[in-house]
Amino acid sequence: MGAVSVETEPGRRDTSRRPARATGWRRGAPWAVVGLWLVLLALAGPYAGLLSGATVNDTADHLPDSADSTRVLELRKDLPGGETTDVVLVYQRDGGLTEADREAARQHVAGITADWEPAGEVPSRGIPSADGGTEMYPLSLGGLTGEEDHDAVAAIRATVAEDLPDGLTVLVGGQGAIGVDMSEVFSDIDGFLMLATIAVVTLLLVLIYRSPTLWLLPLLCVGAAASVAMAVVYGLVQVTGLTVTTMSSSIMTILVFGAGTDYALLLVARYREELRVRELPHDAMLAALRGSGPAILASSGTVAAGLLCLLAADLNSISGFGLVAAVGVLCALVAMLTLMPALLVLLGRRVFWPLTPVPDAGQGPSRAGIFARMGSSVSRRPVTILVTGVLMLAAMSAGVLNLPGQLSDEDSFTTTPESVTAMQQLAEAYPEQSSRPIIVMAPAQDAVAAVERARATEGVAGAEAGRSSGGWTEVSVRATAAPGTDGERDTVDALRAAFGTQDAPSALVGGTAAEQLDMARAASADQKLVIPLVLGAVLLILIALLRSITGSVMLLTAVVASWAAALGLGGLLFEPVFGFRGIDPSLPLMTFVFGVALGVDYGIFLMHRMREEVMGGLETRPAALVALRSTGGVIASAGIVLAATFSVLMTMPLVFMFQIGFVVAVGVLLDTFLVRTYVVTSASWLLGRRVWWPGALYRRRSPAPDAR
Structure with missing residues (x-):
């Protein structure tokens, strides 16, 4: 039986209903693929569940290896x-503390130091505020391993709540308490994010497909991909010592579900289109893979390549995240190009019920609909639409100038745990000094001189x-400036200058303030290194796919503009609307x-669909409109799904995760409904x-009609 040529668009011919040639695929390949995945899941399942226990959230796991503060953390472990x-411990009473209040505080300190090993001098009396209404008791506890710091903070909070005089309030703050409160957030994050993401994706797939069964296939496939990805990452942790934070594993899950569902939507849309012109599902799937496969491969390739560029970052948490997320994307790709096609073929057309596609040579991309109207508006006023789109992106991008400064530990929560309330009280009661120490590690023989030099340092x-x-020897230094301020960071720099050059210092300066400063500077250096790498990698993949420098540069420029616009909107909203007083230094990268x-x-x-249409016989301008009309619905659906999955991060009680979810979700929506629909289409026109x-x-002015 010969091929049947069907006219689908003016100037384009589609060789549909080709004879079945993939007998192996029809007879056994789908079952073999499903069987292989079942074996893979059986092997991966036990290890996937172990990943949460292999994640780390200590400060040292985020810092660059080269930082002074990292070395200080290592040296302090041997003390x-x-x-x-x-x-x-923060004791506060309106109108001033009484002697009974101070006695209760002394009893609390005595009980705490009896139960937990103090690592330094135990204060015999509190440090009073200028107005006498607050006293603080700094305590350092040593010898704690594993989860003992959580137990210690919980026990301290229980101790100070006992036998309090009426009117006296006690809060437990400090970096140890903040770390415990943050760890408690992370302890519940994986399960909640997974359930929330599944719920969001399920709802959107049901609305998109309007089928009682079809929505389940992408969900099963991304779930399988996520399980395999977690097992692979766990294996990398065990074999290579890869740094994986809870944030990294959580965002990887979001990425697998979001990107994997996008690939499924594109494949299913093309498969449905092919089912309208082909009798056998096997042939329709092979045609769908030929048509959408290169775009899906290029799409996943750009994401994986961009993420792998993060390996060049100096920050351990960022470099580790790059590999973790790339593994997730590649697992999603493999699942959507193997397991998903196999399940679709095995279930046949009935999986689309009640909107079952049937072979009808007269069917083709609809000329009606919202995206057809958008294309018509582009063809009538391309210059106006392009200029308007560019100006809108530029206006939103200007908000980058309004981004807040560096996020402090106290401002890292969207809610207000006890540790943050305590630090806020300390900042109000002791504006003239910091409540957290800057740690200087000096050679033991120079300890006395180091103390004198530190005391003589400005700030x-x-x-x-x-x-x-x-x-x-550990030297504890207290700055005059409040925690998290520029003044405190200036004091860190002044101490480092006082103890010599960074290449050969006579002492090392660390502590929380120094750690935050080192992370901010490493993040800035990483941006200058990684961003050009990402741009270069993505550009090369685009050129390889489109065979065009002009089109590739156009796409890359447009997507960078949408990212800048999304970040700019964050600058306009983070502090004025959401009340966030800072951003994490790694947020832009x-x-x-x-x-x-x-x-x-x-x-x-x-652009891949546009290129396909041009190769099939259309000129570029009508091909742009056909591509917009053909891909508009599925890309809009994919964009909504991806934005919704990242929006789940905005439900987390951590500012950094909220901000990542906001910027990525807004950027995706801008790409979907402004950049791709109007800017790229009008520029292509x-x-x-x-x-x-x-x-x-470009060189062939009139493509041959049968070139497709």
Whole structure:
């Protein structure tokens, strides 16, 4: 039986209803693929569940290896009592503390130090505020391992709540308490994110497909991909010592569900289209894979390549995240190009019920609908639409200038745990000094001189020598500036200058303030290194797919503009509307990688279909409108799903995760409904065949009708 040629668009011919040639696929390949996945899941399942126990959230796991503060953390572990859990007891009474209040505080401190090993001098009296209404008792507890710091903070909070005089309030703050409160957030994050993501994706798939069964297939496939990805990442942790934070594993889950569902939507849409012109599901699936496969491969390739560029980052948490997320994307790709097609073929047309596609040569992409009308408006006023779109993106991007400063530990929560309330009270009661120490590790023989030099440094309120071991002595320094302020960071720089150059210092400066400063500077350096790598990697993949420099540069420029616009909207809303007083230093880099790598997907889907139409016989301008009309619905659905999955992060009680979810979700929606629909389409219309320069489609003025 010969091929039947069907006219589908003016100037384009489609060789549909081709004879079945993939007998192996029809007879056994789908069952073999499903069987292989069942075996893979049986092997991966036990290890996937172990990943949550292999994640780390310690400060040292985020810092760059080269930072002074990282070295300080390592040296403190060898001191008597090891790395400390630092807490501050904050006693407060309106009108001033009484002697009974102070006696209760002394009893509390005595009980705490009897139950838990102090790592330094135990204060015999509190440090009073200027107005006498507040006293603080800084305590350092040592010898705590594993979850003992959580037990210690919980026990301290229970102790200070006992036998309080009426009117006296006590809060437990300090970095140890903040770390415990943050760990409690992370302890519940994986399960909640997984359930919330599944619920969001399920709801959207049901609405998109309007089928009682079809929605289940993408969900099963992304679930399988997520399980395998978690097992692979766990294996990498065990074999290579890869740093995986709870945030990394959580965002990987979001990425697998979001990107995997996008690939499923594109494949299913093309498969449904092919079922309208082919008798056998096997042939329709092979045609769908030929048509959508290159775009899906390029899409996943850009995401994976962009994420792998993060391996060059100096921050351990960022470099580790790059590999973790890339594994998730590649697992999603494999599942959607193997398991998903196999299940669709085995279930046949009935999986689309009640909107079952049937072979009808007269069916083709609808000329009606919202995206057809959008295309018509582009063809009538391309310059106006392009200029308007660019101006809108530029206006939103200006909000970047309004981004708040660096996020402090106290401002990292969207809610207000006890530790944050305690630190806020300390900042109000002691505006003239910091409530957390800057740690200087000095050679033991120079400890006395180090204390004197620290006290003589500008911005220092006091310094005392602490524990000694292994030839090093810990010097605790208190700044005059409040925690998290520029003044405190200036004091860190002043101390480092006082103790010599960074290449050969006579002492090392660490502590929370120094750690935050080192992370901010490493993040800034990482941006300058990683962003060009991401742009180069994505551009090369686009050129390989489109065979065009002009079109590739156009897509990349548009998606960078949408990322800048999304980040700019964050600058306009984070502090004025949401009340966030800072951003994490790594937010621009993280959202750039997501925004560019994920956002360019929709441009890839559109431009690849446009190229396919041109190769099939259309000129570039009508091909742009056909591509918009053909892919508009599925890309809009994919964008909504991806934005919704990342929006789940906005439900987390951590500011950083909320901000990532906001910027990525907004960027995806801008890419879906503004950049891809109007900016890219109007630019392609205006460029005409020049959009393919210098490829073969640019040189061939009138593509042959049968070139497809």
